[in-house]
Amino acid sequence: MMDMDKLGECILAARLDGKMPAQTEHWFGSTDIDDAYNVQNIVLGEIGRRRNTKVIGRKVGCTNQSARDLLGLDGPFHGALLSDTAMASPARIARSDYPFIVLxxxxxxxxxxxxxxxxxxxxxxxxxxxVDAVLPALEIVSSCHTDWTRTGPALVIADNGSSYGWVHGAPVTDWDVDSLMNAEVTLHVDGEQIATGNAGNVDGGPLGVLAWLADRVLLPAGAIVSTGTTTSVHFGDRGERVEARFGKFGEVSVEIV
Structure with missing residues (x-):
């Protein structure tokens, strides 16, 4: 990937100054993953400085084949969870704050x-x-790029892994490996069930995803790792109430206004 500084500037102009979409077409199709993570670090550093936010953990994306098929990628990637976009359930978000919303x-x-x-x-x-606790969560995925499904892996990674927010439920400390790795999940919109899944839908289950990330990134005590979608994704819109139910691990919901 060429012009890392310029790519970072384009993403930051979109993320922080509202200059959407980012002018990043020049880099579409790049597969230079190391450079992409360098850009991600630049972007996260400037977001942290200007929004006075901090990294509270990591997200791992494309941890199942359906997600990889959607974006045309051949493996997982990671980004950061930020304190100022992490919300406790039930949460309310504005449709106008995001280019689009995928939950x-x-x-x-x-x-x-x-x-x-x-x-x-x-x-x-x-x-x-x-692991000292398991949390149910809905990740809010979006993108500053004109067409996130054809950007290629580098631009997804550079844009903080397309992570734009995170809604979480209460931490569950009374858990065991079998109950986590076999947990069922359902997704509901306005009370109607629209998708089902389970923890095994991500590569190696949630603990397998954590192992993949720990091989690559230093994770301090207290860090939270969101491990990828367990059901088909939902493209959210204004007026919807979206809820995910995780059995014994609780529920999490977000209203889009």
Missing amino acids: EPEFALRLGKPLGPESAPHTAESVAGA
């Missing part, structure tokens, strides 16, 4: 112990003991 029901894992590449390779079994 993804996800299991999030809160770490009681640090994890990172220095002790790689990790497995689902080896990371389980580091």
